[in-house]
Amino acid sequence: TQLLEQSPxxxxxxxxxxxxxxxxxxxxxxxxxxYRQEPGEGPVLLVTVVTGGEVKKLKRLTFQFGDARKDxxxxxxxxxxxxxxxxxxxVSNTNAGKSTFGDGTTLTVKP
Amino acid sequence: xxxxxxxxxxKITEKSQAVAFWCDxxxxxxxxxxxxxxxxxxxxxxxxxxxxxxxxxxxxxxxRFSAERLKGVDSTLKIQPAELGDSAMYLCASSLALxxxxxxxxxxxxxRLTVT
Numbered sequence: 453t454q455l456l457e458q459s460p461x462x463x464x465x466x467x468x469x470x471x472x473x474x475x476x477x478x479x480x481x482x483x484x485x486x487y488r489q490e491p492g493e494g495p496v497l498l499v500t501v502v503t504g505g506e507v508k509k510l511k512r513l514t515f516q517f518g519d520a521r522k523d524x525x526x527x528x529x530x531x532x533x534x535x536x537x538x539x540x541x542x543v544s545n546t547n548a549g550k551s552t553f554g555d556g557t558t559l560t561v562k563p
Numbered sequence: 564x565x566x567x568x569x570x571x572x573x574k575i576t577e578k579s580q581a582v583a584f585w586c587d588x589x590x591x592x593x594x595x596x597x598x599x600x601x602x603x604x605x606x607x608x609x610x611x612x613x614x615x616x617x618x619x620x621x622x623x624x625x626x627r628f629s630a631e632r633l634k635g636v637d638s639t640l641k642i643q644p645a646e647l648g649d650s651a652m653y654l655c656a657s658s659l660a661l662x663x664x665x666x667x668x669x670x671x672x673x674x675r676l677t678v679t
Contacts, residue, residue, distance in 0.1 A: 456605075485667060494567075494654050494670030495606070540605050544666055550619055551666060553598075553605035 456554035458541060464560040468530055473557040475524045475541035482545045484524050486515060489538040489556070531561045565589040567671035569655050575677045581643035584674045588636070588657030594618075596668065597630055597640050598654040606654055612638065645678045652676075 455478040465471055475484070483502045487495035499508050504521040507514065512535075514527040528535055538558050542551040568587040576582045588595050593614050598606035609628065611619040614635040623630065627646070632638040642649055652675050656668040 483666065487670075492673075492675065494569075494656070494673045495668075497667055497669065500667050542605075542668070550608065550611060551668065553607075555603070555605045 458554035472527045480521045481543035485542045487540040569671035579644040584640045586655030592657035594658045596656040600652040
């Protein structure tokens with residue numbers, strides 16, 4: 453069974469600060485997705501990756517994926533209150549389309 | 564932009580009653596997922612369909628939960644009888660397989676179930 457650990461569990465920062473959250477897997481994964489979820493809504497896909505060592509940027513968000521395909525990080529530059537939400541990572545390591553989700557990092561950005 | 568539709572958005576029911584949730588995936592997405600999400604946790608897979616066939620229902624409490632996707636398009640998840648511990652967000656997602664094993668999932672807005 454693949455286990456995912458996300459850290460920190462909670463993060464509260466001021467607007468304009470930078471932050472990094474982490475996703476670590478107990479085993480190698482084939483693909484990884486990051487999602488953001490607002491209260492009362494479904495998760496929204498941010499990025500997906502299949503290549504170890506890959507770096508992807510989405511405006512102020514930078515996603516890094518470990519060479520060993522067991523870990524990932526999400527870095528946000530100059531955080532804004534609109535970045536507030538639950539950040540979830542999900543990994544899959546089979547061709548059956550099944551993903552395992554972590555419990556997420558709850559981010560609060562104060563104005 | 565295509566979206567996953569779910570209804571109802573909110574449901575309050577008494578324990579021992581039956582409740583049903585509906586999901587309409589993005590057109591062309593053969594894979595459909597039902598998840599349960601407890602506050603403060605990540606989504607937990609209940610059942611996965613590939614077209615009309617169940618691919619994985621290992622975490623579905625089959626004594627009270629059932630799911631169907633008769634024509635391989637929309638799907639219904641049912642709970643009978645509901646228990647207090649079933650209070651949670653029920654999420655539906657659909658996906659289209661990409662290269663390799665990258666399964667990007669697109670989620671609906673969810674149904675918030677409260678059992679009293």
